[in-house]
Amino acid sequence: MKNRIKEFRARYNFTQEELARKAGVRRETIVFLEQGKYNPSLQLAHDVAKALKAGIDELFIFE
Amino acid sequence: MKEKIAVAFSVVLLAVVLLSLAVYFLSEPAAKVPVFIPLVALLVVAGAGFMIWKRVKAAKAGLKFKDEMERKISNKAGYYSFIATIYFCLAIAWFSDYLPSIGITGFEPRHAAELVILFSGLVFVISYLILDRIGPGE
Numbered sequence: 001m002k003n004r005i006k007e008f009r010a011r012y013n014f015t016q017e018e019l020a021r022k023a024g025v026r027r028e029t030i031v032f033l034e035q036g037k038y039n040p041s042l043q044l045a046h047d048v049a050k051a052l053k054a055g056i057d058e059l060f061i062f063e
Numbered sequence: 064m065k066e067k068i069a070v071a072f073s074v075v076l077l078a079v080v081l082l083s084l085a086v087y088f089l090s091e092p093a094a095k096v097p098v099f100i101p102l103v104a105l106l107v108v109a110g111a112g113f114m115i116w117k118r119v120k121a122a123k124a125g126l127k128f129k130d131e132m133e134r135k136i137s138n139k140a141g142y143y144s145f146i147a148t149i150y151f152c153l154a155i156a157w158f159s160d161y162l163p164s165i166g167i168t169g170f171e172p173r174h175a176a177e178l179v180i181l182f183s184g185l186v187f188v189i190s191y192l193i194l195d196r197i198g199p200g201e
Contacts, residue, residue: 025130026132
């Protein structure tokens with residue numbers, strides 16, 4: 001699944017570590033999410049979207 | 064706080080494992096222990112030590128070290144370890160008779176049991192570290 005996490009992260013000038021802290025996950029999880037190598041659960045998608053002040057549908061591109 | 068306790072527990076557990084391994088190998092006459100058993104034990108401990116070190120680093124940085132992806136990685140590594148151990152048990156049963164012919168002597172049934180446990184741990188640690196690097200996949 002494609003996503004715009006990197007774009008939103010850059011918008012708020014967050015590092016991967018800061019985003020991980022805000023979303024309550026490991027830094028590696030953010031890395032794999034950004035690379036599109038990991039499809040998050042609805043809960044994780046919600047947490048990341050909340051940390052980036054975005055909607056899930058804005059952040060994740062369902063194809 | 065809960066995370067720090069978990070990390071401290073992991074460190075204590077690793078210390079206990081190291082201590083018990085030291086006691087085991089010191090109490091056992093060196094010639095009676097096949098050389099690869101301490102080697103595999105050291106590899107498992109080194110891998111587990113690396114995993115714990117990563118957790119300590121994450122906890123120090125105020126990050127979580129357990130999340131849904133980590134659980135997925137753990138589950139997958141556990142599954143690989145389980146499957147590999149089954150095959151390893153079969154392999155030991157088949158090849159134990161041929162060990163003296165390749166220079167491994169004094170291999171007792173209890174060594175097979177020790178090796179199976181250590182092999183299981185080794186596969187888990189290696190799978191975990193690889194999956195942590197390449198991602199758990201789907």
